[in-house]
Amino acid sequence: MTNKDEDPNKKIPGEFYISSDEKDRIIDKFVSELLLQSEIIKKQRNAIDHYRKKLEEKEAGDPSIEIVVSQEETSYNDVGGLDDVLYKIKHFEYGMTHAGTYTHFGETPPKGLLMYGPPGCGKTMIAKAMSNELGCWFLEIPLSTIISEYVGKAEKNLNNALKMAKKTYEDSGTKVMVFVDEAEQMFRKKGRNVGHEVIDRCVNVWLRTMDGMGSNEGLIFVAATNYLESIEPALLRAGRFDYLIEIPKPTLAGVEDIFVKQMGVRERKAERQIYCVSEIENISGRMYDVGMTGADITEVLKRASLQCIRDCIENPIVKDIPTVTDSLLMKVINDYDRVQKQKRKFGFDVGNG
Numbered sequence: 001m002t003n004k005d006e007d008p009n010k011k012i013p014g015e016f017y018i019s020s021d022e023k024d025r026i027i028d029k030f031v032s033e034l035l036l037q038s039e040i041i042k043k044q045r046n047a048i049d050h051y052r053k054k055l056e057e058k059e060a061g062d063p064s065i066e067i068v069v070s071q072e073e074t075s076y077n078d079v080g081g082l083d084d085v086l087y088k089i090k091h092f093e094y095g096m097t098h099a100g101t102y103t104h105f106g107e108t109p110p111k112g113l114l115m116y117g118p119p120g121c122g123k124t125m126i127a128k129a130m131s132n133e134l135g136c137w138f139l140e141i142p143l144s145t146i147i148s149e150y151v152g153k154a155e156k157n158l159n160n161a162l163k164m165a166k167k168t169y170e171d172s173g174t175k176v177m178v179f180v181d182e183a184e185q186m187f188r189k190k191g192r193n194v195g196h197e198v199i200d201r202c203v204n205v206w207l208r209t210m211d212g213m214g215s216n217e218g219l220i221f222v223a224a225t226n227y228l229e230s231i232e233p234a235l236l237r238a239g240r241f242d243y244l245i246e247i248p249k250p251t252l253a254g255v256e257d258i259f260v261k262q263m264g265v266r267e268r269k270a271e272r273q274i275y276c277v278s279e280i281e282n283i284s285g286r287m288y289d290v291g292m293t294g295a296d297i298t299e300v301l302k303r304a305s306l307q308c309i310r311d312c313i314e315n316p317i318v319k320d321i322p323t324v325t326d327s328l329l330m331k332v333i334n335d336y337d338r339v340q341k342q343k344r345k346f347g348f349d350v351g352n353g
């Protein structure tokens with residue numbers, strides 16, 4: 001037999017022998033490790049690019065504001081005790097949904113909505129529900145992300161945020177709700193901001209923005225405040241935030257409506273019955289007597305649920321999952337009220353419950 005005819009798998013004594021199957025396995029392993037490495041490198045490179053872009057944006061003065069579609073799943077059906085308010089909101093919405101009809105009568109639709117009233121009564125909730133019902137994007141502009149110690153930067157940040165809103169509308173064709181919560185800060189009366197002149201300059205940006213007729217297409221302006229008297233009056237004139245709605249503290253019937261609706265929201269989320277409550281009127285009456293707002297009612301329901309959660313965890317052998325009962329709710333309401341009164345006595349602001 002010549003060299004050419006030699007069996008390739010023939011073992012040579014003293015030499016390290018690898019079968020062809022083993023060779024394939026090693027090569028496969030090597031290749032998959034290589035692929036994994038290259039995937040990691042790719043991810044690292046993407047991350048570096050991402051941070052470099054963010055850094056560049058930051059240097060260019062962009063505020064870290066994110067445009068997000070409201071994911072709260074809040075709808076008008078969840079808002080309790082405010083039927084009159086929702087009726088007025090509907091009329092404001094006509095300006096967006098039936099703008100042509102306004103033009104037909106030579107009128108311009110309202111441009112901006114300002115909700116005012118005591119804390120915890122549903123202003124932010126209504127704004128979110130409105131963005132969901134209108135199917136628009138929701139962009140909140142908080143003063144804290146706009147403000148900057150550098151001269152001129154705050155106005156630039158605000159302009160950038162508004163530009164971002166316009167661009168989102170142009171790119172997606174979907175309207176954008178620009179929302180300013182705690183508007184008494186962003187829209188504070190001009191000339192009263194000694195040492196904080198930056199606020200005056202931001203108010204000027206808003207005045208210019210609201211006056212920029214055609215350029216605001218696709219934007220819906222909504223703001224909320226606890227202090228209407230602190231808002232710059234020029235911003236409330238026609239063609240600016242000219243649609244004012246008061247969101248009052250709930251009446252007795254309102255408290256009952258909120259109570260029932262909030263229980264519904266929680267049971268919907270849990271997809272089961274949580275409440276075994278027969279004294280709705282009694283409980284609502286107690287809530288009303290101690291002056292509860294929607295936020296307080298939500299907090300009471302949360303505390304009652306937390307009590308049941310603790311019971312579940314601490315008594316796992318009990319067969320029935322505990323439900324929220326009349327007596328538990330009454331106890332939580334009384335405890336909550338006692339703490340609120342104590343906080344008030346010591347000067348804490350308990351506006352939000």
Ligand SMILES: Nc1ncnc2c1ncn2[C@@H]1O[C@H](COP(=O)(O)OP(=O)(O)OP(=O)(O)O)[C@@H](O)[C@H]1O
Nearest residue numbers: 078079080119120121122123124125258294295298
């Ligand atoms: N009318 C209402 N119907 C149902 N739930 C309500 C109502 N008002 C308040 N709530 C509950 O209280 C929570 C807080 O309310 P919200 O933040 O909307 O109050 P707000 O008026 O914006 O208060 P603030 O002035 O302090 O910003 C809501 O998320 C909701 O769970």
Ligand SMILES: [Mg+2]
Nearest residue numbers: 123124181224
């Ligand atoms: Mg709010």
